[in-house]
Amino acid sequence: MANEKLWGGRFKEATDRRVEEFTASIRYDMRLLRHDIEGSIAHAKMLGKQGIISNEESEKIVAGLISIREDIEKGDLRFSVSLEDVHMAVESALIERIGEAGGKLHTARSRNDQIALDIRLYLREEAATILQLLAKLNETLLKRAKEEIDTLLPGCTHLQKAQPVLLAHYLLAYREMFHRDSLRMRSCYEGINVMPLGSAALAGTSIPIDRGYVARLLNFPRISKNSMDAVADRDFAAEFLFDTALIMMHLSRFCEDLIIWSTDQFGFIEMADSFTTGSSIMPQKKNPDVAELIRGKSGRVYGNLVSLLTLMKGLPMTYNRDLQEDKEPVFDSVDTVRSCLEIFEGLIGSTVFKKDKMMQDAKTGYAAATDIAEYLVTQGVPFRKAHAIVGRLVGYCIEKDKNFDELSLEEVKMFYEGAKTEIFKYFDVERSVAGKTVSGGTARQAILERIKEIEKEREVS
Amino acid sequence: MANEKLWGGRFKEATDRRVEEFTASIRYDMRLLRHDIEGSIAHAKMLGKQGIISNEESEKIVAGLISIREDIEKGDLRFSVSLEDVHMAVESALIERIGEAGGKLHTARSRNDQIALDIRLYLREEAATILQLLAKLNETLLKRAKEEIDTLLPGCTHLQKAQPVLLAHYLLAYREMFHRDSLRMRSCYEGINVMPLGSAALAGTSIPIDRGYVARLLNFPRISKNSMDAVADRDFAAEFLFDTALIMMHLSRFCEDLIIWSTDQFGFIEMADSFTTGSSIMPQKKNPDVAELIRGKSGRVYGNLVSLLTLMKGLPMTYNRDLQEDKEPVFDSVDTVRSCLEIFEGLIGSTVFKKDKMMQDAKTGYAAATDIAEYLVTQGVPFRKAHAIVGRLVGYCIEKDKNFDELSLEEVKMFYEGAKTEIFKYFDVERSVAGKTVSGGTARQAILERIKEIEKEREVS
Amino acid sequence: MANEKLWGGRFKEATDRRVEEFTASIRYDMRLLRHDIEGSIAHAKMLGKQGIISNEESEKIVAGLISIREDIEKGDLRFSVSLEDVHMAVESALIERIGEAGGKLHTARSRNDQIALDIRLYLREEAATILQLLAKLNETLLKRAKEEIDTLLPGCTHLQKAQPVLLAHYLLAYREMFHRDSLRMRSCYEGINVMPLGSAALAGTSIPIDRGYVARLLNFPRISKNSMDAVADRDFAAEFLFDTALIMMHLSRFCEDLIIWSTDQFGFIEMADSFTTGSSIMPQKKNPDVAELIRGKSGRVYGNLVSLLTLMKGLPMTYNRDLQEDKEPVFDSVDTVRSCLEIFEGLIGSTVFKKDKMMQDAKTGYAAATDIAEYLVTQGVPFRKAHAIVGRLVGYCIEKDKNFDELSLEEVKMFYEGAKTEIFKYFDVERSVAGKTVSGGTARQAILERIKEIEKEREVS
């Protein structure tokens, strides 16, 4: 046999060495070793229970697999590239250790359903970790929101001062986004949590296996329903890549704000020294590198999604080797999102909010303009007219370089004849915020209600 | 006032004509007219109920909005580009028709929450339509699977014959994919189905509106919980674009198979004349254009997803004009997926499966090799050894240019000494298929069970 | 003949109406009408010259084509969707007008090479237009740079003040980017400018045509060299989509800066009223919508690139109907980039730079720190030590809330014993800028040299 691969029966020439290297996935799929062995143990136990192999063989296989895992973890065992992938590497090591019985492990199984199982075991675990990290970040946001329940922030649209809001409101807006991310990731988890083993190469098997038993051993609530689909499907991975892309999108927006807020000109925040870095040439610099890197890393996570979608496009049924390329983007997005969530939680947890500057900026820029317009509405002025009146008033203020609170009643009357002294109350930004008691609004009371709601939900879940 | 826009109060110069054109969305957001008016009617009713405007004004507004909708539908009313967007166009027309009362409609509302409402109303409807189209396609697949419950197909991995399967099994594999698409789209629907109105520009409003009432009028089960998030959020649109990307990915795979199957060389199918087209130069051609176009259209739907993810990346809070660019990719993916699902259902429903050619191909190519290996396993041969034996047997057959059923027992014994006559039974592809009775396997019985399961689920839902 | 299409000879059933609509490109490829007719005229002249058709027929065809073009332009002729595409529509109209001779136009031609020709004619024109728009934008940048040759700007890295630069230097940095875009677009133009007609369906033709003659009539310097490649190739379109993606990337960066600069907090610029818009609810708002929209439109142009790359992935040779989907992304990127370049030129041309605020910000934030370190280097201090000394000095200043120019010599000596009075000269930001005379640096003189260089290059080209 020129080709000593486990699949080499019909081959006459050895595999080209460059091809061996090119097709091998063992450099990166060793990350699945723990899951591969976990799956193989369950498979071996089932083969034994069903009498497909003897109980003794089954036990030998299980013991062999455990010893391989231990040796790898201790660093006593290393696999060569010629072993192609983690599955072949484990199987070869097993045969070497326990002899002929090892050759029985792959009964009623193909690498096609085995790899589908391994990735699902892996991703199930990682999805759970990401859910925890999202929860932890949201805890921190909630904590900081409570701390900043009285801090005023000039709320922006178009990055222009629009209306004053509470900083707590801003922080909880991101909590909503990450909460949606959690819901999506939980739904993704459900899609991952399906047991494909027993689909074999594509058609199922004629050997009397018990798929439900394997599922129970591996704690899967469901088994896959169509063997062809089971080996061809990577929807769950694509969904995972999309869900992580949205997490990164949210983080990129948050980081953008923090980067702008930490400029001299804004001066809304001071990041901790431990979460910033300096310049190799400019001694005065303290750069928001962490926030920038997170923002930039949205690129790679988007790229990973495009990568998988591209490779799946137009693939004929069922398994094609192209699918081997699913793993690296998934691994990379897992690593990226995990580290970004963790680091960002530290960053936002240690950032100092400079309330005075925020307050000062909230007070200027005519942020109460809408409130005055809304006040005019209560005086019977149609909103469109009220909007125009206040618009012209703002124009006048800019020309005269005045803030609202520097106007006299006479000046106001130039634009709205009916103006009374009480209108000046509406020039106050704190009153503006306090008035937004509508559900979901930025008034202290509305926010406290929302916090109560969130805390209640948390208890339940 | 140089600038006659509804927002022009503080502006001294008129908008540059090119800017007007550049920033206008009215060319494409007229598609939201029906939803915009629906939302405005609910808003006006609420303003009346709350006494923010008088009942008379509220009724005048509602009547005015209805008459505008009718005139647009009849083609009696056309909006100019200088009106920017559908919201401004409707409001202007309203003021023109009913006078000052029209200027009260925009009370306690901003275009920021208004557009969020409009898109959600629109997408909710479209998501429901897509769910129906997916259901219809799955009905057709189920019907065709039942018809082809006895048709043998050479199942492929790597586009190489692997093991025989039933065509029904293949068709139902796609049914699984589209079923997952339905689950995802339903979950997306839940995310869309949240009422944002009342968030105003970003902070909520001080006017005593009733958001729950608006939600009930518009049939929303939930309202948004944070006003800043509500106007900045396009997660639901991104999720929709991803879900449609996966639908297109599945269709692109199915089409790829159909295109290959309709080659002369495969000859597995004959597409209906009504679903194919010809060549302007080659008179003999009958091209699978429909399948190719669907495959190609995966590109635009992927592109739309990238488009939205890119524009959201790094956007500061809250609303930014960039968000206006969310609409065209969403509209395009809606149109594309709707037409592709509908057309594909027609295509797959009218395609003739050429059973003889499928059967003939299933019988050659040593597709029963795995079955023989599995048989040897039952004879006590470890799987790895069995695999090697059959591998060498195949090598021999190729050299001698023989199919399995042309071998003599002596020849088989050259590779497996213990061979008995019964081994020949395992060379039969129909027996191969019939043996795959494992749950999710390709045996007739396993498929019929799955069909029963599907039909039961359908009844329940 | 059930199917009355021009290609319908072998078909028995009529095309399904939905399929007709689905496969038709006439809705959008009418944009190629002018180019299609231009190409057909050249083809007809060549057929006449070669004696493949009579001169009389050739002249009749040319006249017929011209009359069709005129009628379309006048709005006197409209094509129905059942005509599929612009090619079929023109040919049908021609046959209707001039009878049998019209049926000779398609001799030695296929829609496969015809559409390749049409897109190349179209894109060649559009690439030239974009080159002009880039040149115009660069003229404006040069003009504004000259105007702002003495304006100081706090140069940023990480959006943190880093070192003072001249605003002219900043503006010319973008000029470099758009200049590279021009070089790329010119190279793309070369790739487009190749004549594919004569490749027919994929194999060339046996009819004695003269491809060189057609090329000369249509002003192409080269003809395609392989007929299979010629009908399968869309590289030039992908390259065009990439080049436009980079243009949009550059614009998105420029717009990002302008948006940040137009915040109250930065206050570096004031955009013209005619290039900004207001808010429907907040009367005080003046939003940088144009810049935001351009930034957001980078998304759609990126998406168009992904769209084409996706559809080309894994396409078998040669022409496949998927390729029909190349047109809409190309058209959309053409429209987007053209309008963005034009509008942005207007925006940057009309923006007021607020020199005082820029200067004030350049003076604070220790932007001269690097200059002091460089001064220490000239005093024999190794750079790393100098960097550390100045770093600690900055730390001291921040603690004491002092700017550099508020320090006493004694205070400076606490960090660098050898300090002499002359060190204070290096605290000056104008001196800092003036010192950067290195080629490519920000000193006035270096910039003027660069401007001279640019103007010289321009004269040559």
Next chain:
Amino acid sequence: MANEKLWGGRFKEATDRRVEEFTASIRYDMRLLRHDIEGSIAHAKMLGKQGIISNEESEKIVAGLISIREDIEKGDLRFSVSLEDVHMAVESALIERIGEAGGKLHTARSRNDQIALDIRLYLREEAATILQLLAKLNETLLKRAKEEIDTLLPGCTHLQKAQPVLLAHYLLAYREMFHRDSLRMRSCYEGINVMPLGSAALAGTSIPIDRGYVARLLNFPRISKNSMDAVADRDFAAEFLFDTALIMMHLSRFCEDLIIWSTDQFGFIEMADSFTTGSSIMPQKKNPDVAELIRGKSGRVYGNLVSLLTLMKGLPMTYNRDLQEDKEPVFDSVDTVRSCLEIFEGLIGSTVFKKDKMMQDAKTGYAAATDIAEYLVTQGVPFRKAHAIVGRLVGYCIEKDKNFDELSLEEVKMFYEGAKTEIFKYFDVERSVAGKTVSGGTARQAILERIKEIEKEREVS
């Protein structure tokens, strides 16, 4: 100093350990070590020549850098993650080795221009390697085209038999694509080949360096012209990622064809055992894994392009830490494209073309239909009419299950009354091919001319 970083002067707290890990690029940018040291040597020589440091210091630095490179290459030196990046690691090691003089290396330099230099040095080298690999692949294609100059292939459009072509023509079509890739990569090389050092952090430097001298030492024909642009620019990397994406797109198409051609049903090729792999469960399988993997790897290269475009979108000037994320996608695309080009060249070089099956398929399927139509044209039948006649003839043949050469003259006359015996000559596919003598056509003679042209060009370049 709590923070012992080289930039730590103004910092009071140490960097968080997780942040250190998160921001470090040293895991992957060690790949730039050789280029970093090469650049630093040139910089040190220039500093010496200009008298900015002493000649002795300059020589010490150069010697120190060389010894570091050697130790790294021998594996005697390893850098820790706390050193952030390759630049800091080298500088630290240098200071450790040669003392204070080492601290002078970073004079008049920032990591911003240093990294720009390193990537350009690296990519310049890799672009050259890819050009060589493209040339080698094209040599192989040319060689194989010459070998197959008489092999007939059924040319396809829509994957349907269209017209017969020569296999050589098909192979040379790909040669055209890879040739365009070379032109693009050469143009990209020009864009890379610009020397940015001396731009310092963003503004240039006040130290009297000689940028031209550094450029000459490092063999750069041009220096960058604007210091802000030079540190903010990654256009060359984006262009590289696009160019590699197109290469992969071409490879994915070629692989798609090869995968289809190696099916049992097509049987046009037999890949070498050494370039294929088997199945772990199905002993008979010989899978085109290499071709599939290459096709699949188009996904990651597309993803890398999206990754960089995304991260560049909306980045403010000038350098931002996001840019650190440019490296991994570039490295990955370099590795992927290099290995794919190399492996593919081996694959196509060792594939056996099965001429008999190709010929047999070329003869069936009415591939000569267009030739007959073109013959009718020479008989004075307008092309449209000729197309319709032959279309109906094909319909008749399909109904009667006959090939063209099985028709009698009487049968042909049923569709074209004027038919003479000579028409049968045009049913011959070899004649069909031989007739396509048009420039760029598939006739033997046309191909030989093209080969001569290619070989001539090669000599010149």
